[in-house]
Amino acid sequence: MTGKTIITGGAGFIGSHLAARLKAQGHSLILVDNLSTGSRANVADLLDDRCQLIHADACEAVADPKLWDGVRQVYHLAAAVGVQRVIDDPAAMVHNNVEQTSAVLEAARRADASVLIASSSEVYGKCPVLPLREDMELVYGPTTASRWAYGLTKAIDEHLAIDMHRRHGLRVVIVRLFNTIGPRQVGHYGMVVPRFVERAVAGETIDVYGDGTQTRAFCDVRDITRAMMELMAKDECFGRVFNLGSDQRVTINELADRIIQLAGGTAGKRLVSYEQAFGPDFEDPAHRLPDTTRISEAIGFQPQIGLDQTLTELIELRRELLAGIGATAGGGD
Numbered sequence: 001m002t003g004k005t006i007i008t009g010g011a012g013f014i015g016s017h018l019a020a021r022l023k024a025q026g027h028s029l030i031l032v033d034n035l036s037t038g039s040r041a042n043v044a045d046l047l048d049d050r051c052q053l054i055h056a057d058a059c060e061a062v063a064d065p066k067l068w069d070g071v072r073q074v075y076h077l078a079a080a081v082g083v084q085r086v087i088d089d090p091a092a093m094v095h096n097n098v099e100q101t102s103a104v105l106e107a108a109r110r111a112d113a114s115v116l117i118a119s120s121s122e123v124y125g126k127c128p129v130l131p132l133r134e135d136m137e138l139v140y141g142p143t144t145a146s147r148w149a150y151g152l153t154k155a156i157d158e159h160l161a162i163d164m165h166r167r168h169g170l171r172v173v174i175v176r177l178f179n180t181i182g183p184r185q186v187g188h189y190g191m192v193v194p195r196f197v198e199r200a201v202a203g204e205t206i207d208v209y210g211d212g213t214q215t216r217a218f219c220d221v222r223d224i225t226r227a228m229m230e231l232m233a234k235d236e237c238f239g240r241v242f243n244l245g246s247d248q249r250v251t252i253n254e255l256a257d258r259i260i261q262l263a264g265g266t267a268g269k270r271l272v273s274y275e276q277a278f279g280p281d282f283e284d285p286a287h288r289l290p291d292t293t294r295i296s297e298a299i300g301f302q303p304q305i306g307l308d309q310t311l312t313e314l315i316e317l318r319r320e321l322l323a324g325i326g327a328t329a330g331g332g333d
């Protein structure tokens with residue numbers, strides 16, 4: 001489906017990759033972003049008469065009916081993200097995430113546009129059963145541990161979206177994204193791969209939180225954005241929730257070793273307790289792995305880009321950035 005498309009959070013990490021892919025396929029784009037963690041630099045190459053960036057909060061921008069002239073679909077990616085931001089100001093994160101989603105769903109309903117909601121594997125909380133399947137019970141820690149607030153806001157987003165689908169027939173698909181990696185992701189909000197790559201390329205010591213035996217599954221952003229577009233193109237996917245990520249997991253220790261080796265082997269690593277890194281009461285799920293059966297059946301999803309390929313490219317881009325060649329750093333306006 002070509003036509004006009006809105007991407008909220010369009011100047012962020014995943015949003016900027018999605019924008020490039022959609023534009024290459026002939027879509028006209030409106031990127032709505034408050035540039036809190038995204039940046040104009042992330043999308044500067046895309047901006048022209050077919051791709052406009054509106055610097056605003058999503059809930060304000062989508063309230064303007066003129067924005068929706070000719071719009072057929074919206075990818076809602078705007079959210080306060082990153083473990084560090086959630087811990088620093090959980091209340092702001094809760095308000096931001098739920099209010100934006102509620103406003104986007106209501107405006108899309110009025111405009112009769114299709115919607116993709118970017119949810120998160122954090123919705124599973126600390127569910128102990130692997131792999132994580134979309135219809136599982138969700139398990140959260142106590143409300144005194146702020147990190148669960150993020151997953152809860154994403155679960156509320158999902159409830160709002162499913163209700164809009166059931167009561168108003170809104171064409172909405174929900175993706176629970178697992179760890180997504182690629183160029184333009186930034187490390188200072190707690191994202192592990194850019195943090196490790198920056199240190200390894202600088203030959204500095206990598207901080208591994210906890211004992212490093214926790215596992216995660218990382219998927220390249222190009223595989224993720226391709227799948228998002230394929231889900232939106234299939235009517236059967238509306239009203240449904242899909243895990244989206246890789247089904248190959250690594251321990252964080254292995255990830256650090258891999259990055260150090262690919263970067264030339266000069267960096268070291270050390271273990272840092274969660275308490276030291278994030279303060280008391282911090283909890284982290286030991287393992288995360290998606291069951292990808294549902295999305296494989298729906299669109300034949302299989303990641304095409306392996307972890308080593310993405311890591312190698314990220315190390316190269318980091319070197320180019322430090323040498324002052326080309327790539328953008330992201331963050332700020």
Ligand SMILES: NC(=O)c1ccc[n+]([C@@H]2O[C@H](COP(=O)([O-])OP(=O)(O)OC[C@H]3O[C@@H](n4cnc5c(N)ncnc54)[C@H](O)[C@@H]3O)[C@@H](O)[C@H]2O)c1
Nearest residue numbers: 009012013014033034035036037038057058078079177180
């Ligand atoms: N990257 C991952 O591994 C991952 C995993 C799970 C879920 N997600 C979800 O994917 C989406 C995109 O995340 P990302 O990794 O690209 O992070 P990101 O921080 O790069 O992107 C989020 C974007 O939303 C913008 N934003 C935040 N609040 C806004 C508001 N009120 N109005 C307008 N813009 C606003 C930010 O400036 C940023 O550009 C988020 O919804 C996130 O929760 C990402």
